[in-house]
Each structure stands twice: as C-alpha cells, then as structure tokens.
Amino acid sequence: MTATTHHPRVPCITAWSAEQSETGPLVQCPGGGIAYADETTGDRDDRGVLWQRAPSAPGQGAPQFAAVHSARQRQVMGELLCQVCAGPADQNDDDGTLWLLQDRRTDWPGWPQGMDVTEPPICVHCLPIAIRACPALRESHAAIRAFTAPIVGIRGTLYTPSPTGPVAAGVSVVDFDNPDIRWVLAHQLIRTLHQAVVLN
Numbered sequence: 001m002t003a004t005t006h007h008p009r010v011p012c013i014t015a016w017s018a019e020q021s022e023t024g025p026l027v028q029c030p031g032g033g034i035a036y037a038d039e040t041t042g043d044r045d046d047r048g049v050l051w052q053r054a055p056s057a058p059g060q061g062a063p064q065f066a067a068v069h070s071a072r073q074r075q076v077m078g079e080l081l082c083q084v085c086a087g088p089a090d091q092n093d094d095d096g097t098l099w100l101l102q103d104r105r106t107d108w109p110g111w112p113q114g115m116d117v118t119e120p121p122i123c124v125h126c127l128p129i130a131i132r133a134c135p136a137l138r139e140s141h142a143a144i145r146a147f148t149a150p151i152v153g154i155r156g157t158l159y160t161p162s163p164t165g166p167v168a169a170g171v172s173v174v175d176f177d178n179p180d181i182r183w184v185l186a187h188q189l190i191r192t193l194h195q196a197v198v199l200n
Contacts, residue, residue: 011084011133013076013120015054015069017061022053026159026166026185033182034159034166045074047176049154051186065133068118070187076120077189078151083119084126084133096147096195097121100130103140105198112144113196116173118155118188147195152176156186 015021025037034050036043044050054070076082080097082089090098100122105111122130131137158172158180166183173190174181 009129009133010058010063011126011130012058012086013068013073013083014133015064015067016058017064018057019055019060019069021070022055028161028166029182032161034185045186049176049181049186050184052156065135068188073118073120073188074186077118077191080121080149082121082123082126084122084129087123089121090123091121095145095197097145097149098124099144099146099149099193100127100137101142101144102136103142105142112142112146112193112198115193115196116152116190117149117193118190121149143199144193145197145199146193149191149193151189152192153178153190154181154184154186155188155190156184159183159185 026034027037029035036050036053039050043053051074052070056069056071058069058072072086073083076086080089080091081087098121099117099119101112101117101119127143131141153173153175155171155173158169158174159166160169160183161167171187172180172184174184
C-alpha cells in the first residue's frame with residue numbers, strides 16, 4: 001500500500017486516473033458463468049469468484065474520490081485494515097471494529113444493524129481524512145462500532161448469456177451461496193455489520 005506513503009490525504013482505496021479498470025475480454029463458460037479469455041490463477045479468489053482487473057498505479061494522475069480501486073478494497077476489507085492508511089483498523093475486544101459510514105439512521109429502526117457495507121473499516125487517526133476526502137461523508141457521517149462483520153458476498157457487474165457472449169446487465173450484490181455469482185465480475189467485498197452501535 002504505497003499510496004498513503006506519498007499521498008497521506010488520499011485514502012488507499014481511492015482509484016487514481018492512471019488506474020483504469022480492465023474488463024475483458026470475457027467469455028461464457030461451457031457450464032455457465034463467465035471467465036476471462038486469457039484467465040490466470042490470479043483472476044479468481046479462493047472461492048472461485050472472478051475479479052475485475054485493476055492495474056496498480058497509486059499516486060499517478062489525479063485521485064478519483066468517487067471511484068474505488070477494486071484490488072485495494074478487497075485487500076483492506078478482507079484483512080480489516082483502515083480504508084485510508086491501510087494500517088490496522090481500530091478494534092478492541094469489548095466494542096469491535098470502527099467504521100465510518102454515511103449517516104442513514106432514519107432508514108430503519110436499529111440502523112445499521114444487519115447492514116451490508118462495501119466501505120472498509122477505519123482507524124481513529126484517519127477519521128478526519130476520510131471525511132474531508134469523501135463528498136458523501138462531508139454531507140453526513142456516522143462513526144459505528146460493530147462487534148462482528150463477516151464477509152458475506154461481493155458487489156460487481158452481473159452478466160447474462162447471449163449468442164455473441166456475455167452481456168453486462170448492471171451492478172448487483174450477490175451472496176457467496178447464490179449461484180448467480182458465477183455470472184458476476186466482482187468489484188468489491190461485502191461485510192455485514194452485527195451488534196452495531198452508532199457512536200455519534
């Protein structure tokens with residue numbers, strides 16, 4: 001994670017303009033699902049999920065604060081690292097892990113209990129950096145502690161079969177046990193917040 005070494009005000013999960021994602025070429029698998037025509041072992045995770053290819057060039061070009069670098073999001077979310085500095089997220093045995101989300105506590109009673117999130121956790125030091133860098137968080141934000149937050153699925157582009165090859169059908173959120181996951185090009189890991197408490 002070299003982005004934060006040279007660009008401390010840019011969250012490590014932020015994509016840079018030189019990091020244009022590479023989508024294809026995709027082909028249909030004989031048994032159903034999608035694959036890269038020139039697929040390598042590094043294109044899938046240990047669950048067999050196909051991931052979007054994303055070149056790594058942090059610090060090159062301009063930061064795209066509205067875009068997330070899929071490989072870095074996958075790493076920090078998978079390891080519960082801070083979304084800004086890629087160091088350890090703030091965690092303790094009594095309260096769980098610290099998260100910073102848009103404040104949507106009016107969406108349902110008990111928010112954000114049971115909420116699926118693509119935003120990785122955060123450390124206390126990086127809270128103000130994330131708020132300044134993210135336009136959505138500048139509008140509203142809530143610091144949250146979640147005692148557990150298991151990885152449950154992925155967010156990505158869902159494809160459908162056609163006579164000429166896979167056709168993108170839109171962005172979808174898919175659990176790992178959903179058979180449609182064979183047709184999704186993953187962009188982000190998802191965790192679900194449990195025993196979650198809003199701190200502010």
